[in-house]
Amino acid sequence: MSTGYNFAYLDEQTKRMLRRALLKAVAIPGYQVPFGSREMPLPYGWGTGGIQVTAAVIGADDILKVIDQGADDTTNAVSIRRFFARTAGVATTEKTREATVIQTRHRIPETPLSEGQIMVYQVPIPEPLRWLEPRETETRKMHALADYGAMHVKLYEDIARYGHIATTYDYPVLVNDRYLMRPSPIPKFDNPKMDNSPALQLFGAGREKRIYAVPPYTSVKSLDFEDHPFEIQRWDQACALCGATESFLDEVVTDDAGGRMYVCSDSDYCGERRDEVEQ
Amino acid sequence: MYVAVKGGEKAIDNAHALLAEERRGAEEVPELSLAQITQQLALAVERVMTEGSVHDRELAALALKQAQGDAVEAIFLLRAYRTTLPRFGASQPIDTGAMTIRRRISSAFKDLPGGQVLGPTYDYTHRLLDFALAAEGAARPEVKAAETGLEPSPRVTDVLRHQGLIEESGPGADIPGDLTRQPLNFPAGRDLRLQNLARADEGFVLALAYSSQRGYGNTHPFAGEIRMGEVAVELVPEELGFAIDIGTITVTECQMINQFKGSKTVPPQFTRGYGLTFGQCERKAMAMALVDRSLRAEELGETVTAPAQDQEFVLYHSDNVEASGFVQHLKLPHYVDFQSELEMIRRLRRENAEAVP
Numbered sequence: 309m310s311t312g313y314n315f316a317y318l319d320e321q322t323k324r325m326l327r328r329a330l331l332k333a334v335a336i337p338g339y340q341v342p343f344g345s346r347e348m349p350l351p352y353g354w355g356t357g358g359i360q361v362t363a364a365v366i367g368a369d370d371i372l373k374v375i376d377q378g379a380d381d382t383t384n385a386v387s388i389r390r391f392f393a394r395t396a397g398v399a400t401t402e403k404t405r406e407a408t409v410i411q412t413r414h415r416i417p418e419t420p421l422s423e424g425q426i427m428v429y430q431v432p433i434p435e436p437l438r439w440l441e442p443r444e445t446e447t448r449k450m451h452a453l454a455d456y457g458a459m460h461v462k463l464y465e466d467i468a469r470y471g472h473i474a475t476t477y478d479y480p481v482l483v484n485d486r487y488l489m490r491p492s493p494i495p496k497f498d499n500p501k502m503d504n505s506p507a508l509q510l511f512g513a514g515r516e517k518r519i520y521a522v523p524p525y526t527s528v529k530s531l532d533f534e535d536h537p538f539e540i541q542r543w544d545q546a547c548a549l550c551g552a553t554e555s556f557l558d559e560v561v562t563d564d565a566g567g568r569m570y571v572c573s574d575s576d577y578c579g580e581r582r583d584e585v586e587q
Numbered sequence: 588m589y590v591a592v593k594g595g596e597k598a599i600d601n602a603h604a605l606l607a608e609e610r611r612g613a614e615e616v617p618e619l620s621l622a623q624i625t626q627q628l629a630l631a632v633e634r635v636m637t638e639g640s641v642h643d644r645e646l647a648a649l650a651l652k653q654a655q656g657d658a659v660e661a662i663f664l665l666r667a668y669r670t671t672l673p674r675f676g677a678s679q680p681i682d683t684g685a686m687t688i689r690r691r692i693s694s695a696f697k698d699l700p701g702g703q704v705l706g707p708t709y710d711y712t713h714r715l716l717d718f719a720l721a722a723e724g725a726a727r728p729e730v731k732a733a734e735t736g737l738e739p740s741p742r743v744t745d746v747l748r749h750q751g752l753i754e755e756s757g758p759g760a761d762i763p764g765d766l767t768r769q770p771l772n773f774p775a776g777r778d779l780r781l782q783n784l785a786r787a788d789e790g791f792v793l794a795l796a797y798s799s800q801r802g803y804g805n806t807h808p809f810a811g812e813i814r815m816g817e818v819a820v821e822l823v824p825e826e827l828g829f830a831i832d833i834g835t836i837t838v839t840e841c842q843m844i845n846q847f848k849g850s851k852t853v854p855p856q857f858t859r860g861y862g863l864t865f866g867q868c869e870r871k872a873m874a875m876a877l878v879d880r881s882l883r884a885e886e887l888g889e890t891v892t893a894p895a896q897d898q899e900f901v902l903y904h905s906d907n908v909e910a911s912g913f914v915q916h917l918k919l920p921h922y923v924d925f926q927s928e929l930e931m932i933r934r935l936r937r938e939n940a941e942a943v944p
Contacts, residue, residue, distance in 0.1 A: 313671070342770035347670040351663070352909050353916025377920045384919055386595040414923045432916070443899055445773050470935055476927035495927040515909050517770040541930050558922050559929065573923055 316363040316396040322346055326364035326519070330510060333521035338483030339451070340434050345517040355388055356514030358411050358430035362392065365426060365510070366409055371399045373407035378415035378556065378573035385413070402576050414477075416498040418555045418577040421507035423524065429492040431513035434520065436480045436490040456488050459531065467536055476541070482529045483522055491528075497540045497556045502528040545570040550581035610655050624648035633837075633866025634658055638907065639665030640767070640786050642836055642865055659788075663908045670767070679821040679830055680759070683814065683840045683863075684742050690815040690867075693743050695844060701740025706815060707867075743812040744842045744859065753844065753857040773898055780882050780902065781875075785863060787905035789871045795895045796874035799881045804893030806880045807846035808860065815839040815867055839864050843876040850888055858887060 314320065322344075329343035348356040366372065372392055376385040380402040388411060389400050401407050404419040411428040421427065437447045440458045450456070459480055466474045479496035483489045491499060492511060502509060502522060509522040522528055532538035546553045548569040555577060557570040572578035611618065625632055625644045628651065635647040639662045647665060654660035690706025693699060705711075719725050747753040763778040771779060784792060799806055817837055821830040843860035847853075860880025862872035881895035894900050904910060 319671070319673075342772070344768045344770060347666045347767065347908065349667040351915065352912025353914075354912065354919065356912075377922045381595045382920055383595040383599055386599060390596075413919075414921070432913070444903075445899065471938060472931070472935070474931060474935075476931045477924040493921075493924050495923050497927070515913060541927060543930075556923065556926075558926055573926075 313395055315368070316366055316392065316398075317349075318346065318360065318363045323364045326360055329519045330361065330364060330521065333510070333519050334508070334523050336487070337522055337526050338487030338489040338520060340518040340520045342517055343519050345514045348514065350387070350391070352515040353432065354384060355411070355413055355430035357512030357516075357519070358413070358428050358514075359388060359391065359512075360514060361428045361510050361512035361519065362409060362411050363396075365428070366392065366396060366398060368396070368398065370408045371401050371406055373401050373404065373410045373576075374412075375410070375415060375417070375574075375576075376413040377558075378417070379575040381575065403580075404576050414493050414495075415556070415573060416494055416501045418552075418572070418574045419580075421501075421505055423506040425507040427505075427507050427509045429494075429509065429511045431490065431492045431511050431516075431518070434490055434511065434513040434516050434518040436488045451487060454486065456482075459488060463531060463533070467533070473532070473536065473538075479538075480531050482531060484526050485529075488531075489520065489522075489528075495541060495556060496530065496538075499528070499530045499538070500540065504528075543570060547572045547578060547581075550578045550585070552578065552581060610653070619652055621645055621648040621652065624651055630867060631656070631658060633864070633868055634789060634871070635661045635665060636866060637864040637868050637871065638662045638786055638788065639669065641665050641669045659907045659911050663911070666908055676822055676824070677763075678833070679823060681818045681820060681836075681838070683818055683838065684740075684745065686740075686814060686816040686818050686838075686840075688740050688814060688816045689837075690839075691740055691812070692810075692814075693812045694810040695743060695812075696746075699743065699746065701738050708869075740814070742814075742842065744844070747811075747844070747857060751856065754847070754859060756859060771902060774885070775898055775902060777879075777883070780898070781861065781863075781879060783902045783905055784875045784878055787875070788907035788910065789868070789874070791905050791907070791910075792871060792874040792878055795881070795901060796877035799877055799893065799895040804881050804884065804891075804896045806843075806860065806877065808843045808877055808880065809845075810873065811842045811844035813839065813841045813869060813873065815869065837866050839867055839869050839872045841869070841872040841876040843873075843880055845880050847887060858883070 325344055329341045333339065333341045345357065346360060348359055350356055350359065372389065374380065374385045374389040376382040379385065392398055393400055404410065404417040407425065409426045409428060410417065411430070413430040416427065435447050437450055437458065440462060441447050441450065463473050466472065475496070477495045478490055478493040479499055481489050481491055481499060481502065491502060504525050504527060506524050508524055511520045530538040541556070543557045545557065547555060547557060549571050552572055555572045555574060558573045560569050560571055561567070562569055625648045631651055632644055632647045635650055635658060636642055636644070639647065639650070641647070646668065647661070650661035650664040653664060688701065688704055690708065691701060691704045693703065744753055748755065760776060760778045764776060764782070766779050766782055815837070817835045819832050820834050820836055822833050823830050841862035844857045845860055847856060847858040849855035858880065860876040862875030862879065864872045878895055878901065881893070882898060882901060884891050884896040891897060
């Protein structure tokens with residue numbers, strides 16, 4: 309563990325500021341709380357928001373898991389896990405069941421979460437209306453008035469043009485029947501896992517300086533229409549390593565003649581299933 | 588056969604070792620010292636200090652050395668260091684009117700008290716590569732300059748102000764905001780806008796300023812005054828109750844004078860645009876002054892039509908550490924989102940093919 313820095317890198321005043329923002333976020337599910345995001349020693353876009361949230365909630369007894377694209381051994385997940393091992397000296401794990409804090413980029417683990425666990429999402433753009441309205445002053449007004457018509461029109465236009473809602477990741481959700489929220493760029497496959505989750509879900513956007521949250525057992529509804537209900541991705545194949553048919557599969561190109569195979573994106577889930585088969 | 592993507596940890600370690608090797612370059616070439624960088628690459632050091640928001644030549648030189656001369660990476664390194672520093676106070680406003688002048692020019696008046704002082708500038712150099720510099724060990728040039736900075740040099744804007752020809756600069760905020768501690772809200776006060784512009788990427792501010800000159804929100808500017816030199820930094824420690832001098836810094840200040848036709852309540856008068864940087868970042872100071880004035884469009888009752896006048900556009904996109912991170916994060920893995928898109932596009936193509944008889 310490196311010396312010369314406070315536990316988990318940030319000073320206690322900064323952590324207090326972050327915790328106040330987090331408390332407000334938990335009190336108003338789905339509402340984006342502006343916070344005094346600090347400049348971190350990792351680049352913006354690499355998870356500075358998630359890192360600050362993790363630093364604010366992690367304690368010496370916590371067990372940290374970090375995933376990127378569902379996997380623990382992707383380079384950025386390795387780098388962030390090392391950052392906390394180095395600055396906080398906390399125990400780390402690759403097991404979803406063992407972890408008390410899970411920081412993630414782009415996935416929710418396949419293994420169901422449980423009470424007492426905290427999910428920390430890295431968020432690039434927190435504002436669900438941003439690509440419809442670039443101005444923050446306008447989108448804040450739209451949230452205040454719960455004026456989400458523009459998003460429904462966008463989804464309707466997708467159906468008119470493609471026959472489907474063409475959004476496949478970062479699919480907009482309504483939290484606690486009030487705030488429209490970006491679930492961060494997780495595939496829509498993962499959206500149902502957010503609904504009524506027993507875990508506390510925290511979202512940090514460092515560059516955009518926003519924090520938001522979904523408390524445990526809170527309704528998270530993916531937007532849809534009665535005649536076009538929300539649906540998740542399905543694959544015709546099973547995982548080539550563990551045979552799973554219910555998990556999110558990554559496509560791996562094996563040659564340049566059209567050869568490809570499908571494997572679980574969640575490396576811990578896949579490994580656990582293979583261990584079970586061996587035993 | 589597919590081998591699961593493993594070994595991220597080892598790859599990172601090896602990448603860092605390779606980087607260190609590349610940074611050092613060929614062993615037979617002597618290593619750069621920080622003193623060489625602060626002395627001979629001073630303008631690079633000053634840009635890093637300005638956009639890194641830390642006045643420390645040694646640290647800026649170290650950042651440049653560590654970043655292999657990449658200014659934006661060096662600025663990032665300095666910012667990441669700055670973020671952990673304790674704040675023990677705020678200085679008094681520096682008095683640039685009392686500056687020890689090394690360079691001072693006005694394009695508005697031919698002559699004025701204190702005179703025009705060219706100082707060290709590239710302005711009138713012929714940009715011919717000097718091959719004598721390539722052969723090291725050239726003789727030190729002899730400077731035959733007049734003594735400067737002896738006569739008081741009042742700021743040009745103060746000269747105009749005494750005659751009511753230019754707007755008052757208005758009271759500043761009692762406690763200026765700090766966007767490195769508080770999130771930016773809109774509309775942002777001028778204190779925060781100027782802080783943002785001072786930290787902003789020089790290239791971005793330069794391009795915006797240029798766009799305002801080419802008709803995207805013209806402000807009809809004159810370079811009222813550009814001055815560069817040393818100013819004292821003073822701090823009032825709580826336990827003393829009076830100001831003490833804690834050091835001297837070099838700054839470049841630019842005061843742009845711009846047109847304003849007046850309104851029903853205000854007679855026609857000139858308006859101000861302000862730029863300030865550490866060291867000799869003159870291009871940045873001038874561009875900053877133009878953009879500062881452009882961003883005052885709303886306050887002065889002008890219609891906001893151009894990017895340079897648009898607070899959200901300018902302030903949200905000016906920071907090169909933020910921009911560099913977000914642009915480059917695209918090289919992080921996006922397998923999952925891309926897979927989701929692949930699945931959708933294949934489905935749409937299948938349906939499309941089926942629909943065609």
